[in-house]
Amino acid sequence: MTSAATARHGTPDAPLLVVRGEAELDVEPEVARIGITVGARGRDRRSTLDDLTRRNTAVLDLVKSYGRAVEELSTGAFSLTPELAERGRGERVRSYRGRVHLGAEFSDFTVLGELTTRLADLELTRVDGPWWSLRPGSPVHAEARRRAVAEAVQRAREYAEALGTTLAALTELADTGTEPSRPGLSSFARGARRMSRADASEPAEPLDLEPARLRVAAGVEARFTMAPPRL
Known part of the structure; x- marks a missing residue:
């Protein structure tokens, strides 16, 4: 029998033993991500674009004001769409709708509740998240693999x-x-503000966001040969 066949099936002189090793770690997240959608709507294309630009700048300035707590801030898709009237002849534009999507990543979770609340309190601004995760090169993954191998041995x-x-x-x-597991996420949004003057003068209470613990699982399959047992 060839060495490859021996490794796959074993022989009476070198019996084959196949086992699995598994490990699960319950860990704190390392980063949190949120999605931000800024909107604008109006009857005039230029005024809608101006409103969208102004609100997008306000969001960027607010997020950047948190300094090193923000690890990454990026702009995604942008759209400015004409909406046609439902009645009447021809292609008559009723209004324009604009959107800008942004993404932000944080390692300092202490500011996350305050910032997401302030963002959601802006005009026609939607916030989704947070999504909790580990960094791609996190040592937690390597530790889970080491434990899985140790269990197999x-x-x-x-x-x-x-x-x-x-x-x-x-x-x-x-x-x-x-x-890693995919824990649930929270989502909240606030459109155009409908607040009295008294309410508008008072900032909203910061959300209390608790990081969701993550489960990291690793598994291996190991094949060993053994010395012939005396049965």
Whole structure:
């Protein structure tokens, strides 16, 4: 039998042992992301665009005012769409609707509740999120993989001891996946403000946002050969 076949099926002189190793870690998130949509609507194209530009600038200035707490701020899609009248002949434009989508990423969660509340209190501004996650190169992923491998080796040793023998060699190790869970997210939005003068003079209370813990899972499949047991 070839060495490849031995590694896959084993022989009486080198029995094959196949085990799985798994690990799960419950960890705090490292970053939070929010989505921001700024809108404007009016009968005139230019005035709608001016309103959208003004509101977009206000959002950017507000987010940037939090300094190093903001790790990333980017502008996504922009649109300015004419809306046609439902009745009447021809292509008569009834109004214009504009939108700008932005994304922001934070590592300092202490400012997140205050900022999202202030953003949601702006005119025709919608905030979605937060989405909690780990950084792509987080050491948490490596730790989960190490624990999964350690469990596979320990499990294999226990099976070998149950047969009164020992492990001889590792012939194959396959990664079956490392994935963080996707916790729920909160979403809130506020359109054009409908507040009295007394209310408008008072800032909204900051939201109390609690970071959602993340589950990071890793799994491996390991193949070992053993010394022949005495059965």
